[in-house]
Amino acid sequence: MCKTCGCSDGAQTRITHLGVAGSHPHPHPHVPADGEAHLVSLEARILDKNDRLAERNRGWLAGRGVLALNLMSSPGAGKTTLLEKTLAELADEFPLAVVEGDQETTHDAERIRQAGCNVVQINTGQGCHLEADMVARGLQEIDPAAGSVVFIENVGNLVCPALFDLGEAARVVILAVTEGEDKPAKYPHMFHGADLILINKIDLLPYLSFDLERCLGYLHEVAHHAEVLQISAATGAGLEPWFAWLRAHREKALAGS
Amino acid sequence: MHELGITRNIVSICSEQARGRKVTRVRLEVGLLSGVVPDSIRFCFDVCSQGTPLEGADLEVLEIPGEGECRSCGKRVPLRQVFGHCPCGAGDLICVAGKELNIKDMEVQ
Numbered sequence: 001m002c003k004t005c006g007c008s009d010g011a012q013t014r015i016t017h018l019g020v021a022g023s024h025p026h027p028h029p030h031v032p033a034d035g036e037a038h039l040v041s042l043e044a045r046i047l048d049k050n051d052r053l054a055e056r057n058r059g060w061l062a063g064r065g066v067l068a069l070n071l072m073s074s075p076g077a078g079k080t081t082l083l084e085k086t087l088a089e090l091a092d093e094f095p096l097a098v099v100e101g102d103q104e105t106t107h108d109a110e111r112i113r114q115a116g117c118n119v120v121q122i123n124t125g126q127g128c129h130l131e132a133d134m135v136a137r138g139l140q141e142i143d144p145a146a147g148s149v150v151f152i153e154n155v156g157n158l159v160c161p162a163l164f165d166l167g168e169a170a171r172v173v174i175l176a177v178t179e180g181e182d183k184p185a186k187y188p189h190m191f192h193g194a195d196l197i198l199i200n201k202i203d204l205l206p207y208l209s210f211d212l213e214r215c216l217g218y219l220h221e222v223a224h225h226a227e228v229l230q231i232s233a234a235t236g237a238g239l240e241p242w243f244a245w246l247r248a249h250r251e252k253a254l255a256g257s
Numbered sequence: 258m259h260e261l262g263i264t265r266n267i268v269s270i271c272s273e274q275a276r277g278r279k280v281t282r283v284r285l286e287v288g289l290l291s292g293v294v295p296d297s298i299r300f301c302f303d304v305c306s307q308g309t310p311l312e313g314a315d316l317e318v319l320e321i322p323g324e325g326e327c328r329s330c331g332k333r334v335p336l337r338q339v340f341g342h343c344p345c346g347a348g349d350l351i352c353v354a355g356k357e358l359n360i361k362d363m364e365v366q
Contacts, residue, residue, distance in 0.1 A: 037281060041362045042274060046266050046285075128258055160259035163292050189292045192339045222340050224348060 050164055053132035057139065057167025061150070067246075067253035068139075068150040070166050072190060073174035074183075075156030078200040080108045082174065082233040082242075083151055087115045089243055094250060095148040099138040101130040101155045108153065118142050129160035132167055147254050149246060158187040169253060170195040173226075177201050177208055181215035184222045191223045196245060203232040260297035263358070264305045267298075271363050275310045282315045282364040290323040290339050290355035314363075323355025 045051070061068050071079050087096055097118040100109040109121035120141040122134050135152060144150050152168060154161040173194040175183055178201055184191040191197065197219060205212065212230075219228055227245070231238040271280055287295050295318040302316045323336035327343035327350055334343055336355060342348050 036366070038278075038365050039362055040274060040365055042270070042360045043362075044270050044274075044360045046263055046270070046358045046360060049266065127262065131262070159292070163259055188339050221348070222338075224340075 047163070050132045053136060054165035054167040057132055057136055058169075060136075060139065061167060061169070062253070062256060064144065064148075065146045065254040065256070066144045066148045066150055067250045068152060068166075068168045069249075070152050070154060070161075070168035070171045071174065072154045072158070072161050072171065072194075073156060073176070074158045074179060077156070077174045077176040077179065078233045079153050079156070079174055080111055082198070082200065082231075083112060083117075083153065084115050085233050085236060085239060086151075086243070086246070087112070087117050089239070090149075090246065091116060093247075095145045097142045097144045097148055097150045099130075099135060099142065099150060099152045101134070101153055103127070103155060118144075124155055128155055128157050129164050130154050130166060131164050135166045147250070149250050158183065158190045162187075162189040162193050170249060172196045172198065174198045174200050175215075177205055177210040177212070177215075181211045182218060184215070184218040188222045191219065191226070194223055194226045197223065197226050197228045198242065199228065199230045200233055202230045203235045203237060258297070260293060261301050261305070263293060264298050264301035267302070267360060268305045268309055268311055270360055271311055272309050275363070275365050278310065278365040280311045280314045280363050280365050282317065283311065284317045284319060284361040284363065286319050286321055286357045286359040286361050288321045288323065288355040288357040290336060290352060291358045293358060295320060319361065321355055321357050324353050325350030326353045 073079050083098060090096060098112045100112060100119060100121045101124060102108055102121070103124050106121045109119045112119040120138045122130060122138050124130065130152065152166055171194050173190055175197060177199060199215065216228065219226070229238060229241050231242060267283065267285070271283055285298070287293055298318065299316055306312050306314060324333055325336040325341055326333050327345060327347050329347035329349065330343060330345040332343055332345065333353065334341065334350065336350065336352060339352060341350050343350060
């Protein structure tokens with residue numbers, strides 16, 4: 001009940017994200033009586049802020065004709081090695097930039113810088129994933145030219161990064177054969193959200209008990225819409241289709257700007 | 258442990274909307290396919306709410322089961338994972354429920 005006028009529309013009050021309150025014209029502040037419990041309907045999406053910032057990133061990138069990719073995997077699956085090989089192959093064709101996400105150190109960014117690429121390191125500290133605002137700041141730093149490809153190397157983790165849209169055009173998930181063929185079944189959120197899945201370190205298959213057919217079966221079950229490529233970032237095996245995928249998606253991003 | 262960041266978001270949204278009033282109860286809607294563990298949110302809530310208008314508030318989590326719609330026959334089927342099969346044999350289901358991650362309402366004094 002309102003202390004000023006005694007009206008009792010409290011339970012119906014809807015507060016939107018804009019903070020607009022009151023379902024009827026109310027010329028004075030709406031104050032509940034002392035001690036009275038008052039229900040505030042919020043219907044607020046918890047990740048709304050991240051999702052809005054991600055959309056802003058997406059618009060910013062599209063306006064510049066920049067292709068941004070969210071690279072995700074568990075730690076040690078070969079994201080940075082893949083980037084080194086990719087930079088060596090494509091740096092002469094179009095501008096490339098990297099946003100590196102790690103909890104600590106600039107080791108990966110150093111490796112990328114050594115490869116001659118524009119790179120910014122984001123250290124998340126306690127954080128187990130990148131969020132859209134961090135990427136926005138990273139993008140401002142690297143200031144990618146029109147027609148660039150920006151690789152956002154997420155924190156190595158198959159759980160948390162799956163939930164956070166960064167504004168990327170596509171999600172690329174890397175699975176190393178040293179991890180076991182059932183990773184897609186164990187971490188379905190990550191693989192279900194992928195647009196492209198790279199099965200890495202296939203040069204090691206002869207030395208492992210990794211069941212490739214079973215892995216492909218799991219991937220078909222969890223992420224039947226995703227394209228799957230088998231590669232070895234270390235030896236370079238199977239990388240041509242990956243480069244072709246990048247060229248085609250870059251063309252698409254550029255055509256849309 | 259993305260639940261920590263998510264719980265911070267919950268506390269921040271509710272504190273802002275409470276406008277100085279004390280929050281005594283918060284109700285969340287968490288889909289069972291959202292990738293968020295309700296128990297982890299409960300665990301983080303006590304820590305994150307300390308020193309805020311939400312300190313000591315009850316946290317109620319309404320769990321929403323997953324549901325998919327078949328792209329082939331249009332039938333709705335329960336989903337226990339983000340992917341699944343329709344009884345018609347098709348494996349192409351769109352998740353129509355179970356990914357919610359919302360603050361439904363809160364009680365203030």
